[in-house]
Amino acid sequence: xxxxxxxxxxxxxxxxxxxxxxxxxxxxxxxxxxxxxxxxxxxxxxxxxxxxxxxxxxxxxxxxxxxxxxxxxxxxxxxxxxxxxxxxxxxxxxxxxxxxxxxxxxxxxx
Amino acid sequence: xxxxxxxxxxxxxxxxxxxxxxxxxxxxxxxxxxxxxxxxxxxxxxxxxxxxxxxxxxxxxxxxxxxxxxxxxxxxxxxxxxxxxxxxxxxxxxxxxxxxxxxxxxxxxx
DNA sequence: TGCCTATATATAGCGTCCCTATATAGTGGT
DNA sequence: ACCACTATATAGGGACGCTATATATAGGCA
Numbered sequence: 001x002x003x004x005x006x007x008x009x010x011x012x013x014x015x016x017x018x019x020x021x022x023x024x025x026x027x028x029x030x031x032x033x034x035x036x037x038x039x040x041x042x043x044x045x046x047x048x049x050x051x052x053x054x055x056x057x058x059x060x061x062x063x064x065x066x067x068x069x070x071x072x073x074x075x076x077x078x079x080x081x082x083x084x085x086x087x088x089x090x091x092x093x094x095x096x097x098x099x100x101x102x103x104x105x106x107x108x109x110x
Numbered sequence: 111x112x113x114x115x116x117x118x119x120x121x122x123x124x125x126x127x128x129x130x131x132x133x134x135x136x137x138x139x140x141x142x143x144x145x146x147x148x149x150x151x152x153x154x155x156x157x158x159x160x161x162x163x164x165x166x167x168x169x170x171x172x173x174x175x176x177x178x179x180x181x182x183x184x185x186x187x188x189x190x191x192x193x194x195x196x197x198x199x200x201x202x203x204x205x206x207x208x209x210x211x212x213x214x215x216x217x218x219x220x
Numbered sequence: 221t222g223c224c225t226a227t228a229t230a231t232a233g234c235g236t237c238c239c240t241a242t243a244t245a246g247t248g249g250t
Numbered sequence: 251a252c253c254a255c256t257a258t259a260t261a262g263g264g265a266c267g268c269t270a271t272a273t274a275t276a277g278g279c280a
Contacts, residue, residue: 002210004238005265006203008118010211011238017214027257036217037210047238049259054237072246072257091215093116098208100112100147101120104127105201107146114267115236121267137228157267159230164266182228182275 002040011051013090014041016060016083023078025066026052052077060086112150121161123200124151126170126193133188135176136162162187170196 018024018032026048034042055061060083066074128134128142136158144152153161165171170193176184 002203002207003119005119005122006200007207008237008266009113009115010207012115013211014214017211018217021217025257032217033214036214038213040206040210041214044239045258046240046242046260051237074257090116091211093112094208094211096150097112097117097120098204100150101123101127101201101204103148104124104143104146104151107128107131107142118237118266135228154268155229156231156269156271161266184228 001042007041007043010041010094011043011047012055013087013094015048015051015055016079016087016090019061019077019079020084020087023076025074025076027074029077055083059083111152117151117153120151120204121153121157122165123197123204125158125161125165126189126197126200129171129187129189130194130197133186135184135186137184139187165193169193 014033014037015029018029018036024032027045029052030043030045030048052061052063056063056077059080061077062080063075063077066076124143124147125139128139128146134142137155139162140153140155140158162171162173166173166187169190171187172190173185173187176186
């Protein structure tokens with residue numbers, strides 16, 4: 001598992017990424033992230049729900065109680081246009097960070 | 111510049127990386143990181159000094175007031191053996207995170 | 221001489237994010 | 251009846267980087 005201090009800030013990108021494929025409810029979001037990253041990224045549900053509320057309040061997600069007559073009460077989250085628009089720049093920022101760290105690692109070998 | 115929330119936790123690795131090449135004082139550490147990453151990573155000195163103290167208290171760095179009769183009072187930081195040992199696993203963690211985020215991005219295209 | 225910028229270290233206070241711990245409740249298997 | 255899994259929710263705390271601020275020396279320029 002990747003340490004908490006390292007993955008700080010990556011959760012937003014992880015959530016946006018899994019929702020890019022289609023709407024999901026909270027519990028399933030967590031499971032997808034864990035499965036798709038083969039356990040490397042895994043955050044507790046107590047971390048996930050506050051994150052979802054933050055992202056919703058920023059207008060990146062839209063939540064709706066499932067109306068399909070499900071037996072269970074489920075909040076289904078989907079990407080808004082704003083959330084989708086956030087994905088590319090966010091990925092760029094992360095790529096920039098990794099390139100920057102890579103350059104620091106290489107510098108002393110040069 | 112990379113946002114604060116994204117680069118969270120990367121500062122430690124950045125400091126360890128620039129000190130890998132040899133001891134430096136605080137102000138120079140900041141300058142090297144900014145220069146080597148072409149401005150992508152840049153943190154204020156008010157962020158840097160508390161970070162250096164934390165890393166020193168963990169035994170990763172060792173500080174010494176420069177004894178070379180410098181006009182200016184400078185604290186020179188160097189990697190300890192423990193700090194050097196921390197570098198490889200820390201880099202691995204960051205690479206794991208990068209790969210995990212990449213897998214999430216690819217998943218919905220598959 | 222006086223002023224400004226760059227160098228150099230340091231602390232206070234704040235916001236954000238992720239964590240552990242805890243609460244609540246429906247569902248399905250044995 | 252019990253237990254594991256599913257599902258959402260809140261409280262409280264720790265860690266980290268930020269802005270703002272304070273202090274002080276060195277070098278350049280007018």
